[in-house]
Structure formats: C-alpha cells, structure tokens
Amino acid sequence: MKGPLKSTLEEMKGIPQPPMVNPYGNSSAKIAPRLTAEEYVEGIFAGERPIVSRAITLIESSLSSDRNTAGKIVKACRAKTAGMNTMRIGITGVPGAGKSTFIESFGKLAIKAGHKLAVLTVDPSSEISGGSILGDKTRMETLANEEKAFIRPSPSAGSLGGVARKTRETIAICEAAGFDTVFIETVGVGQSETAVHSMSDFFLLLLLSGAGDELQGIKRGIIEMADLITVNKADGSNTERAECSKNLYDGALHLFPPTRSGWKPSCVTSSALTGAGLEDIWKMILNYFSLVMGNGYYLRNRREQDRYWMHESINESLKSSFYGNPEIAAELPEIEKEVLNGNKDSFEAAEELLTAYNKKL
Numbered sequence: 521m522k523g524p525l526k527s528t529l530e531e532m533k534g535i536p537q538p539p540m541v542n543p544y545g546n547s548s549a550k551i552a553p554r555l556t557a558e559e560y561v562e563g564i565f566a567g568e569r570p571i572v573s574r575a576i577t578l579i580e581s582s583l584s585s586d587r588n589t590a591g592k593i594v595k596a597c598r599a600k601t602a603g604m605n606t607m608r609i610g611i612t613g614v615p616g617a618g619k620s621t622f623i624e625s626f627g628k629l630a631i632k633a634g635h636k637l638a639v640l641t642v643d644p645s646s647e648i649s650g651g652s653i654l655g656d657k658t659r660m661e662t663l664a665n666e667e668k669a670f671i672r673p674s675p676s677a678g679s680l681g682g683v684a685r686k687t688r689e690t691i692a693i694c695e696a697a698g699f700d701t702v703f704i705e706t707v708g709v710g711q712s713e714t715a716v717h718s719m720s721d722f723f724l725l726l727l728l729s730g731a732g733d734e735l736q737g738i739k740r741g742i743i744e745m746a747d748l749i750t751v752n753k754a755d756g757s758n759t760e761r762a763e764c765s766k767n768l769y770d771g772a773l774h775l776f777p778p779t780r781s782g783w784k785p786s787c788v789t790s791s792a793l794t795g796a797g798l799e800d801i802w803k804m805i806l807n808y809f810s811l812v813m814g815n816g817y818y819l820r821n822r823r824e825q826d827r828y829w830m831h832e833s834i835n836e837s838l839k840s841s842f843y844g845n846p847e848i849a850a851e852l853p854e855i856e857k858e859v860l861n862g863n864k865d866s867f868e869a870a871e872e873l874l875t876a877y878n879k880k881l
Contacts (some may be wrong), residue, residue: 597696613726
C-alpha cells in the first residue's frame, strides 16, 4: 500500500472525517484547587461527601507531601471520634457467597434502623498490571443511591492480604463525617481476614451450602475469628441444604474455646435475595454490642487494635525507609541478578542488604 494509512471513513465519499477531539467536551474544566488540612477537616466534620472522598484519595496517595497533609487530617478525625461508640463490622466470605448482594440488602436494613452507613470495599489489584476494577458501586447500585450511605471501593495495591493499605485511616474519616456504622468487606476467604478482623468490632462470615465438605472447605482459623456465621443464599431449593450446613457449623462452633468477649458465636441461615434472616442477624449484632460495651471488652479490644496497628505502622515505615534508601536502591538490582542466576543464596543476599542499610543509619 502506497502513502499513509487512511481512516475507513475518509475512503467513503460523502461521510466527513470525525474530529479527533470531542467537540462537546468542556475545554474550560478546571482541576479542583488543593485544600489545606484545615479545609479538609472542616469539610469532613460537616459531612461533605466530595471532601470526604478527596480526603480518602489523599490518604491512599504515596506522595510524601500528600502523606503529611493526610496525617494531620487523620489526627484531627481521631480526636473528634475519641469516645464515640461506633460499630465496625467486618464482612468476609467464600467466593460466590454473595457478599455484595448481602451488604446491599443488609446495609439498607441498617439505614432503615436509623444508622448512617459507610461501606469500605477492597478490590484486589492485579499482580501483573497493578490495576483494579473498583466495581462495587455498580454491584450495590441501590445502596449507593441511599442518602445515608457512602460506598468507597479501594484497590488493595498489593498490601497484606488484599486489604487496602489505608483502610483503617479511612474508617476514622468516615466516622468523623458522621457515619456511625462501617462495613469493611474483604476480598475473600484466605486473603485478608486477619487484617480486617484487627480493625473490626464484629466479624461476620458468609458461607455457602452444597460446596463440598463444609467443615474442610474453609480454614479453622477463619471460623475461630467469626462472631457470627451465616449460610447465605438459603432460598428456593437450597433452603434445606443451607439448614443442614448451619447445623454442621453450629456443632463445630461448640468445640471451640470460649471467646475473650464473652460472646458465644453461632451459625444462622440467610438470603440476601429474599431478606430472610437479615432481621435476626441485625438483632444479634445489636445484642453483641450491648454485651461488649457492658463488660468493657469493646474498649479493651479497640486498644488492642491500636497496639497492633502501631506495630504495623512501624513495619510499613521501616520497609519504605529500606527500599527508599538511595544506596539500597543502587545495589538491589545487581544483587537480585545474582540471586536469579543462582550465584547467591536469598538469605545471604537479604543479610548483605540489611547490613549495608544498617551501616548507613
């Protein structure tokens, strides 16, 4: 073919070539001005959702300048919410258990009960591209349109167990904005339960029936963390199987040691599609909070979580400091090559880098 390639539309006579730029686009659109930490805090306290969303984006930023501003915002939000009795409910479940549908139906029930709800969901980031779909608002369209609901999907960004790196700070912002109930959805069983459990007051596990040997199909450690198990999708022809699975899990729960909270975990059935069992789950959650606030466990658990996240913050800071060190950044590629070529043991290489790093301190 001679000459430059042409658009097919150009080749057809009578059809004009479309413009490369959308003529209806708003060329005068401006980027929102940067806000000070004080302006962010004022907007959050007033419950202004655009400001809340922008503050969360700031928290998720890896830029040092943004982290400095975010630190001031989170500190002010935590000071405001100190002493507030909010409800943080972690929700996890096996793939296909219907977490998003459950959260939408259950969230509307919480709003109906007079609560303001923030739903923090985590989309797994691709290990290859680093991208996330962030489609939870699409899956929870009805709940997203509720005036008293706020849904924020975040990418896991390769953090531990798929939990968004700054989810705990996001919780502080949402609570300061007036959301007294927070749902924290994990990516799925086996990926993020420990981290979500460490920032929740109540941990709800969604399971399915008829998926093989129920008691072998999920880790015991996850069941031990659960304050309540619900066999979801208990509707239609699946109702009887769901009840059978419920009885199996109830039997297993009786074998576990007593919980520190004094609460006795149990298993129920539910259907996010029909709403069956949701009212009972909500009542059980309220009973749980009544118990732990009365016996002091609610506050003790929050303090334990603060200690846990202190250590997590230290670990994160040390990791950032190590990989951000110019000398380490310069030596790392060459040492990686030696490990890949089999010329150096991985433990030996790590020790060498750590020794070099400690000498620079």
